[in-house]
Amino acid sequence: MIKKSAQIADQIGEALIEMGWPLGQTVRTESELMAEYETSRAVVREALSLVEHRGIANVKTGRGGGLHVAYTRKEAAVNELSAYMELADCQRDDLVLMTGAMHAKVAEVALRECSDETASRLEALRAMFALPASDLAESIESFDQFWIELAQLTGNTYFSLLISACQKTLRSIIYFEPRDVASAMEHADRSRAHKLKIIDAMLSWNWPLTSSLIDHDVQQRLEALKRTRLLAPEQHTNPDISRLKLSHLTALKLARDITENELEKGHRIGSEEELLKRFGVSRPVLREALRTLEAYSIVKMKSGRGGGLSVGQPDPSHTFDWVLKYLNTLPTRMHYHLDFRIALEVQAAEQAAKRVGRNETDVAGLYERIEAAQSHISSPHTEAATATTARIPVEIARVAGNTVQTFFTGLALANVVSVFRFKSSQEITRVINSYRLVIDAIAAGDEGRARRQTYQHLRDNYAPYLQVRSEDQIKLKLAQSA
Template structure:
């Protein structure tokens, strides 16, 4: 949930800066909950209207993940109409604040809204350790693909979406080939092609023999990261898009690290002073450490996705040994020490301020 706060707050800031007449309409209609719009649509619209494809994709992924849990929770909680009405009212209030230019009020209302949703969810859902839901964009069928192949791609996408929406577990058997052929109304050959796609993306595979059928797989991040990179390339991602999201991820990790209670303050300072170069730890190493201390698996994963993208689209590859290759002077070192000082002192605002300034002045990874 912390990752959703980070990215959706950032989206509100971006939407507020570049809102158009069409954007106002889109925002209001997604918040209205009318015409069969789902509650998730409002959050997805925030991502889309931000104009940053990285941010849009991250919000999409997080909303789908939350939707999977919510679906499971609804099964337990039964009727949630009252909950739904409250959510719709909050969406409308946030949308109106953005339209009126009151973006900080919109941000604090959003935080309260996500807080309520998190409390509600955590009271109902107790995910098992190691459980996860396969996810990743796969509707990237190029136009020149033959019709059958495109159909297989869309069937694969529907199966993937159903797995997410119905909150299926890794290892769960979803049904036989005959079940799927009749459920989706496609031929066996189209279905088999769609299974090849699902296997390629490590979403699901067919298991033969007794107790066999289509089985949900553990997601494989490498193929997802490749897919994400291709998708963002297609969407025209720029260095600036990556950098702004990177900055928010680092700041989000910093906050999470300070609140996690995992922060061994003495160790952090000692570690920073010892470092692995003459001057002490470099910026990249310090931020790696902060990310680990955040203990937030979603932020850590999104950060590593960004790092991979950075190598391809950012301002030059990340150095393989940052400590040795940065031309970090005493002034930079003092800046990093000052960040650590604020963290050790538990001064979240000051730590944020110093990290933000540091990132602005050091645009490299």
């Protein structure tokens, strides 16, 4: 059961999105929130703590204090995604690989437009990144901005949101420790030159070269990870981390402990007294940290005799709901969503085929999803069929083994469930049979066939719903992508 403070935090986030309150405005005091939600000051403060940790808004204390709008709606959505990924421990390599896949797709989509406007914006981007950075911090910031600018060039909100969230998460969990600033700046200069090569390849509309350069960029980032180390949150110099309150730092420590010790769901972590001694914090600080983790179902606290804190199962559903409300405020296009799904699902199918081989457990799990969807074919309630079928690509992503890919596939499919319904049993059957072909390829360990079948599945079953100039046009684009 969701705690009232978590429910209020969600509602505050939704209100911030729907109302579009301006930056810098203090929109509610504690007393006003107590009256609005008919609850105690303690519950309101719990809710505000969650809101602050998730990066939805800031909380001002003292005279004239209250809920302070400190972020744009997009920044708040990025913060929410990043907060979940960090606490739920999306792996560093997974983040790099996922952002690399998105970088490649963003470049492909930009090239697909082949317009004078695209070329003009690429030229402007090149001019901006041709200027050398004044220091290492500026270099790192500009590299992140490079891909965000490229994503914005496509106009696709999904890509922009994912890349921004992944890069924010990477910055918060990685500490790069150069041997000396001079060598680090040399590396930064080489990286800048490489990104300029990517732009030049795009300006020549050379997709094979662009793809090769992006692959090289991803490999360089993976190599760089080997020269990084994880710091305890309180040691971090990253301003996004160092300014967090003690309760938030405690939540990060506990989340990391769960991951590093590979604690399974249900494992007892300890009593409140044991945790107080372990982390050396006050009871209010500890309880605030635990509420943050409980909001994402990362831990579960049981009161009474034999109770204590145990490991939960991270649940992104509240994050999905909140971010989807943000996406629904935007004038997005359906083919943006399809491009996003292609980027996620095609790679997931290929990686699942590579990873699963003939692992009977993973293969059985995939076919169980098919059978579950099959059971809804004759149901008059297409919502159940839609939701059950949407779990299939999420399961494929899980088998692929990339935590970030699984997370964002879940987000993409949550959006499908919110806007799409099957119209007939024939339609459900066609989609399920299409997924079965994908899973057959994965079970056979055939990466190429898994990739092709996923493209064909998305093309045949979702292209007709896109609001583009013609069905033939979108099929042509999909064929070119394949």
